[in-house]
Amino acid sequence: MCNTDCCSNPKGKAGTKTAINSTNSSDIIPTPESLLYPYEVIEEIADFITKGSGMRPKIGIICGSGLGSLADIIQDPKIFEYEKIPNFPVSTVEGHAGRLVVGTLEGATVMAMQGRFHFYEGYPLAKCSMPVRVMKLCGVEYLFATNAAGGINPRFAVGDIMLMHDHVNMLGFAGNSPLQGPNDPRFGPRFPALVNSYNKDLINKAIEIGKAMGIESNIHVGVYSCLGGPNYETIAELKALRMMGVDAVGMSTVHEVITARHCDMKVFAFSLITNKCATEYSDKKDDEANHDEVMAVAKNRQKACCELVSRLIREIHMASA
Numbered sequence: 001m002c003n004t005d006c007c008s009n010p011k012g013k014a015g016t017k018t019a020i021n022s023t024n025s026s027d028i029i030p031t032p033e034s035l036l037y038p039y040e041v042i043e044e045i046a047d048f049i050t051k052g053s054g055m056r057p058k059i060g061i062i063c064g065s066g067l068g069s070l071a072d073i074i075q076d077p078k079i080f081e082y083e084k085i086p087n088f089p090v091s092t093v094e095g096h097a098g099r100l101v102v103g104t105l106e107g108a109t110v111m112a113m114q115g116r117f118h119f120y121e122g123y124p125l126a127k128c129s130m131p132v133r134v135m136k137l138c139g140v141e142y143l144f145a146t147n148a149a150g151g152i153n154p155r156f157a158v159g160d161i162m163l164m165h166d167h168v169n170m171l172g173f174a175g176n177s178p179l180q181g182p183n184d185p186r187f188g189p190r191f192p193a194l195v196n197s198y199n200k201d202l203i204n205k206a207i208e209i210g211k212a213m214g215i216e217s218n219i220h221v222g223v224y225s226c227l228g229g230p231n232y233e234t235i236a237e238l239k240a241l242r243m244m245g246v247d248a249v250g251m252s253t254v255h256e257v258i259t260a261r262h263c264d265m266k267v268f269a270f271s272l273i274t275n276k277c278a279t280e281y282s283d284k285k286d287d288e289a290n291h292d293e294v295m296a297v298a299k300n301r302q303k304a305c306c307e308l309v310s311r312l313i314r315e316i317h318m319a320s321a
């Protein structure tokens with residue numbers, strides 16, 4: 001039972017738009033961010049997708065920059081353009097098509113975001129990760145989040161895949177969170193723990209799959225950090241991130257993972273290393289990151305990424321069949 005002021009509807013009955021609006025404003029200061037997407041609005045979007053597709057997908061996939069082909073391998077796809085989905089934002093970044101694809105992959109029901117939302121596009125974090133809550137209400141139990149990232153760990157090469165086993169939330173350090181504002185307990189608790197955010201079984205299975213694919217030397221396990229972007233990092237920032245134990249850096253994923261763990265989804269995430277980050281002033285000038293290179297590397301490695309994702313989904317599906 002909810003014992004906070006933020007929810008007058010502890011049992012989470014659909015159709016009652018009171019969860020967020022009943023906030024006692026003398027106790028907390030609701031931010032516009034927290035009021036954007038009340039439970040019922042998320043529920044309406046989820047209904048639109050499940051009714052329109054005739055499916056309740058079990059696995060959600062977020063395609064990183066240039067990795068949209070992860071959604072192209074979905075069978076019997078029902079495609080929803082973002083602009084046709086009620087209350088959905090639009091994708092503004094090259095390499096993010098702006099479509100939701102629902103169908104089957106290796107026998108499992110899946111929904112994939114071909115295009116994610118980033119903080120630097122001007123969307124608040126709660127809006128960036130709102131589709132994760134839509135996935136949850138569609139029935140999704142597993143989130144697969146992928147991204148393109150710069151490799152800070154000197155052992156990483158361009159084209160390698162880093163399985164995320166942890167993150168450093170730089171936007172969180174700065175006081176920003178997708179969970180900011182009144183908490184709706186129908187999604188999850190006020191203070192979610194994040195220690196075991198990245199599912200260890202899925203990481204281990206992915207390592208085995210990497211071996212079976214013959215790419216074990218290109219697979220690493222490491223720590224990702226999300227910065228606000230859209231600029232790439234300075235050398236001093238990259239040095240600082242490395243000292244903090246960060247292996248790869250990007251501008252996404254962390255807020256999606258926080259939102260997914262808040263609503264108790266199992267998370268698997270990986271970074272495709274699309275560029276090596278310069279961490280010394282003596283590093284070559286051509287170590288500067290650029291989005292064309294990011295997209296080109298992602299395109300080159302999409303086959304391996306698709307195979308990794310397909311095989312892992314197959315294992316999940318077989319285990320639950």
Ligand SMILES: O=P(O)(O)O[C@H]1O[C@H](CO)[C@@H](O)[C@H]1O
Pocket residue numbers: 063064065066093116118146147148149229250251252253290291294
């Ligand atoms: O994280 P994804 O969406 O894969 O994209 C990464 O690549 C873009 C920069 O080239 C940024 O959007 C960064 O976050």
Ligand SMILES: Nc1nc2[nH]cnc2c(=O)[nH]1
Pocket residue numbers: 148149150151227229231232233249250251274275277289294
């Ligand atoms: N922040 C950041 N995002 C990226 N996305 C792809 N490469 C990079 C990078 O080097 N830095």
